[in-house]
Amino acid sequence: MKAITGSEHASEGGRAHRGGVGSVWLRPARAGRSGEAPLTRERIVGAAVALLDEEGFDRLTMRRLAERLGAGATTLYWHVTTKDDVVDLAVDAVFGETPVPGRHTDRPRDDIARLLHDWRRAVLRHPWSAGLPARRRPLLGPNFLTWMEFLQSALLRAGLPEDRLNAATWALYNHVMGATAAQSSLRLSPEEARAGQAYLDGRRDRYPTVAAHSYVTDDDWDGTFAAGLEYLLDGMGARRGPAAG
Known part of the structure; x- marks a missing residue:
């Protein structure tokens, strides 16, 4: 497996602190941090799908998603490391609509x-x-x-x-x-x-x-x-x- 360079590490939003696992599905969901309003994967997915439906993939950013959720970027990054994580979760939600x-x-x-x-x-x-x-x-x-x-x-x-x-x-x-x-x-x-x-x-x-x-x-x-x-x-x-x- 190719080693992750320093720049790649940074671009992945600190993936290494969760064991270097790329897929969001291979990492356990994290509970909200104490003292903050609860933010769950379910809320993140709902907001991401709504944003994607309204404005499309190119307009999806972590900053805009955090704003829609009424949360800080740091809180969002506690649950999802990258935009890829968000897209993986949103795509799976679409499959969830298929009986x-x-x-x-x-x-x-x-x-x-x-x-x-x-x-x-x-x-x-x-x-x-x-x-x-x-x-x-x-x-x-x-x-x-x-x-x-x-x-x-x-x-x-x-x-x-x-x-x-x-x-x-x-x-x-x-x-x-x-x-x-x-x-x-x-x-x-x-x-x-x-x-x-x-x-x-x-x-x-x-x-x-x-x-x-x-x-x-x-x-x-x-x-x-x-x-x-x-x-x-x-x-x-x-x-x-x-x-x-």
Whole structure:
């Protein structure tokens, strides 16, 4: 493992005093300090998600989060070391909005589809979660791991070989993230859509297939997502009928 330099130590907000562990999930939650108003992970997560929903990832800073909580920066840093900690907690809260059944049905492919459609709806309620910069560490929050356990066990019940499990998981994960990021960021007015189609119509000699298939004007996001998910599950050989055994 690469040693942490002095500058990296400082940029991580004093990580070493908690044992050098990067992920917030691998460190125990800390109780509030005596003499201060109670500040908990739950309050921090609620304020962070609200700030992200209202203003987006780029506007999230530890200072602004502390102000929203009515707390000092020192108090906030007692509970979360870095902005990455806050984002990890907020992302796990989004997964917590995805209903994960307590048990599988005998149709694992249906279980998979239902889980991913529910997660897509949660991400669309929090568009920042689909547009985050590349993460530097794995997701290890309890809500995410519950979601992942259900998804991967359903994939195995649907007949997927174990040596293809991680590839299939990431293909489905990326389908949700890509579809929601595109839907959240692409905002065309009717006039812009018509102008875009007119532009393509005028160049049908160069782009005949694109011009003929509503590339700009098709806004059936639900249908497109569902069809893409079916293509992926078909390609994986996920069974449609009851699970074996």
